Amino acid sequence: MAFYGDESLVGKHKTIFDTTLRDGEQTPGVSLTNEQKLKIARQLDKLGVDVIEAGFPISSEGEKQNVRAxxxxxxSLDVCGLARVLRKDLDACIDCDVDMIHTFVSTSDIQRIHxxxxxxxxxxxxxxxxxxxxxEHGAKCMFSAMDATRTDLDYLIDIYKDVEKAGCDIINVPDTVGIMSPSGMYQLIKNINSEVNIPIDVHCHNDFGIAVGNSxxxxxxxxxxxxxxxxxxxxxxGNANLAEVVMCLHSIYGAKTNIKxxxxxxxxxxxxxxTGVHFPPNTPIVGDNAFAHESGIHTHGVLEKSDTFEPGIMTPEMVGHRRRIVIGKHAGSHAVEKSLQEMGIQPTAEQLGEILVKIKDIANKGKRICDADLYAVASSVLGRNLGKETITLKEFSVMTGNLTTPTAVVRAVIGxxxxVASNYGVGPIDAALKAVEDMMGGYNKIKVRDYRLEAITGGxxxxxxxxxxxxxxxxxVVNAQSASTDIATAxxxxxxxxxNxxxxxKKLWSMQ
Structure with missing residues (x-):
């Protein structure tokens, strides 16, 4: 297998310290519940993260309880608590029974003086x-010289050497304001690494969009x-992105981590x-478009051999994703034919050409093409109903108000x-979608993967x-669209x- 990074890292093991529950929760507008924090911690353990920073215990009694829980x-991973170099902060972490305490103090002149x-x-x-x-209290220790990248280099190295002598287990080099260049970060770590003998950890912020590169x-x-x-x-x-750092280390450098x-x-x-912080579809690794193809040239190549227009050293299956062939204005006949075949539709060459023309006409009007659109166009061109609806909606109602938990009731014929199913949610839409999911529970395990709402007229x-x-x-995955003046109905x-x-x-796939 070919690698495209520094060959000295091939086979080398790097550990991953996740601070989603601490620095991640400091995202403006984000506040996680105790239960959500526990679920994320369990998920990070399942993922194979080595250390998680569970929080800043001294900040509040609730935060302290979360970290202790x-x-x-x-x-299996190590749980870390954050603390300033103050006894009350350190005691708060010790009281939480954490495995590691991450203590920090400002070292740059601008922060230290002001x-x-x-x-x-x-x-x-x-x-x-x-x-x-x-x-003295038996915990592992990490020390951060806050704003290290703006700290005088000689002083920075001196303080790292001093904490090493004091028994520190690992030092952290934070690019606190995300100001370092990748080449500058390389040289800084090289200098520190030549002077200290304990492991070095880095914490890079993304103010200039280069946190992953710096890491x-x-x-x-x-x-x-x-x-x-x-x-x-x-x-x-934000910070360096977990998925991007890990997949670069694995696939580009050939390094190893414990991440599954x-x-x-x-x-x-x-x-x-x-968190309610949604990442755009073009987000690397995990975005909806990370392994999606629309261009006719690209889809033709990918359908023949995926490596033609994908990295190859990283596949969708490696990250829990799936490859998608997207039908749109740039689609070619190979993509449309493949999508129709997955629906059990076998058009003639002439019918395929007509379907492709109609799809492009729709897309050129600015509409995103969904599976339902392709299905409807194919039905029209072939002149017949291509499938019987399994579910027929009879009625649904939603109850909401200042003193009422939003509740939805759905009645439908399945087969x-x-x-009849009912459920409640954080809002009327959430309640309605959950009710439909519950209705399907006894028949098929189907869940809503993505939901998008867009106003297409004003007033x-x-x-x-x-x-x-x-x-x-x-x-x-299958997608569909609907438009209405009533959002719940749509x-x-x-x-x-x-x-449907x-x-x-699924009927077709089960017969193959």
Whole structure:
């Protein structure tokens, strides 16, 4: 297998320190519940992360309880708590029974003079005292020289050497304001690595969009651990993205980590759902378009051999994803034919050409082509109904209000059986979609994978267009759209349409 990075990293092991629950939660507008934090911690353990920073215990009593709960969860990974070089902070971490305490103090002149107002000598003394106190209490210790990349190099190396002598287990080099260049980060870590003998960890912020690049250059220069967050969330523009760092290390450099990469997408989706911070479809590794192809030239090549227009050293299956052939204005006949075959439709060459023309006409009007659109066009061109609807919606209602938990009731005929289901949610749409999912529970395990809402007209009677993707237990995805002045109606209609198409596809797949 060919690798495309620094060959000295091939086969080398790097550890992953995840700070989603601490720095990630500092994303403006994000606040996780105790239960959500525990679920994310369990998921990161399943993923194979080596260390998680569970929180900053001194910040509040609730935060302290969260960190203690995670530390006592019995996870395989190490649980770390954050603390300033202050006894009350350190005691708060010790009280939480964490495996590691990550203590920090500002070392750059701009922060030291204007925030903590201490001399360099005082800062060094505080750092040494904190390290010794942590070690006296039997915990592992990480020390961060905050704003390291803007700290005088000689002083930075001196303080790292001093904490090493005090018993520190690992030092962290934070690019606190995301100001370092990749070449600058390489040289900085190289310099530090030549002076200290304990492991080096890096924490890179993404203010200039190069946190991942800086993290990778740090590993080239000798850093043995990288701090990351799921989806790159965090203060300001966020942190180095976990999935991107890991897959670069694995696929480009040939390095090793303990990460089980097949859970990357699953982990990203969980954090996206809990935080409400949605990543765009063109996000590397985990985005909807990461392994999607529309261009006729690209789809033809990928259908013949995936490596033609994909990296090859990283496949969708490696990260828990699936390859998608997208039908749109740039689609070619090979992509349309393949998509129709997956629906059990075998058009003649003439019919295929007519379907392709109609699809492009629709796309040229600015409409995104869904599976339901292709299905409808093919039905029209072939002059027949290509499948019987498994679900026929009879009625649904949603109850909501200031004093009422949004609740939805759905009645439909599935096959020959009438089914009624109800559920509640954080809003009327959530309740309606959950009710439909519950209705399907006894028949097929189908879940909503993606939901998008767009107003396509203005005014109080605006027409809303809903696009929904549904996924079965084997990861197959189908999408459909619906438009209505009633968002709940459009949502349920789109969901029912998508499920019907997916069930038709499943019948075909089961016969193959």
């Amino acid at each position: 995670i530390a006592n969860e019995g996870l 925030t903590i107002k201490k001399s360099r000598e005082e800062v060094t003394a505080m750092a040494i005292d904190a390290i010794e106190y942590i070690k 990778l250059m740090a590993t080239e220069a000798g850093a043995s651990q990288v701090q990351v967050t799921v989806n790159g969330i965090g203060e300001r523009a 990469t097949e859970y990357l997408l699953e982990t990203s989706k969980m954090v996206e759902n809990f 020959d059986e009438e089914v 109080s009677d605006a027409l809303a267009e809903v696009t929904i993707s549904v996924e079965d237990e084997e990861g197959r 949502s349920v209609d789109a969901l029912i349409t998508a499920i 198409i997916l069930l038709e596809k």
